[in-house]
Amino acid sequence: MPHSSVGISRIDVRRLPGAPHRGLLRIAGRAFPVALGRGGIFPDKREGDGRTPAGMWRVERLLYRPDRGPRPATALPARPIQAGDGWCDDPADRRYNRPVHLPIAASHEVMRRDDALYDLVLVLDHNQRPRVKGRGSAVFIHAARPGLTPTEGCVALPRPELRRLAARLKRGARVVVR
Template sequence: MYEKVGSKWVLKRVSPAVTGKSGLSFTKKEGDGATPTGMYLIGDMFGFAAKPAGVKSKYTVTNKFHYWVDDSLSKDYNKWIYYRGNPATRWKSFERLNHSLYKHAIIIRYNEKPIVKNAGSAIFIHRWRSSSTPTAGCIALSESHLTVLMKWLDPAKKPKIVIGTSDSIKDVLKNQ
């Protein structure tokens, strides 16, 4: 975690993380199992558990009616939808937001404005299964590191995440 102080980026904390089972991708595609590279705004937070004390961001407690749509043929693609009907009759592919890995999660605002069909969806920071188990394309941290990150993020500062190789991250930060 870095914070910009004046014109310099200052390291504040190091957190081990896991990424997608297919590694990092500079050309993310829906379902490829890769984590998209680039710089993205951090969005709202959610989880099936209560909002942790000290979290400043908007937080939604999820239930069985909260979905993130990854059906690239749907008008709902890459959107959070609250739906009380049978999701399998509305979408070919979706993610339930009350999933066990989403006790707490942070939305990475990837592939929006405009949403590009089949470019990837539902990219979050969430808790990991283990320190050596990759994700389907998200970033995962230990639950304790995730909670620290959630409390540290201040939406008033418009936080961003930079995902990439050491060289690509240096290039992005150099231009910020």
């Protein structure tokens, strides 16, 4: 990604034709390949459907693993991911689509993953206000697996591009997924 003193306020994500779980992330006149949810992009997101939700989402904050690298350069609010951090994905739980401290009995994502996908996470405000149970949780932009294999509904890009993107985002930046 090109470096510039001007921050990025909008990211566009679109599906590639013929490949529902592959897309392009466009910023500042450049395009980067990304992985999408295994169910492609869909406007009516449901918990567990494997779809990346279509819409416009604000990037709320950055989460990072301090044991795997220094605090990333970013204008976004940033918080280290600690042991015991999780994200509730159980629609029946009052903490649905919220960060939680583990262990909890409800279904959840573990944020401190062994596979490094969540070493750097941009948290999107999908299904935050209002929060509707069953409409999807833990929708992030995170590091991609090798080969850009499908996600569970997030947008994923290679770690170097993710780090550069985080460094260039303005507070209040929006992601448009279509």
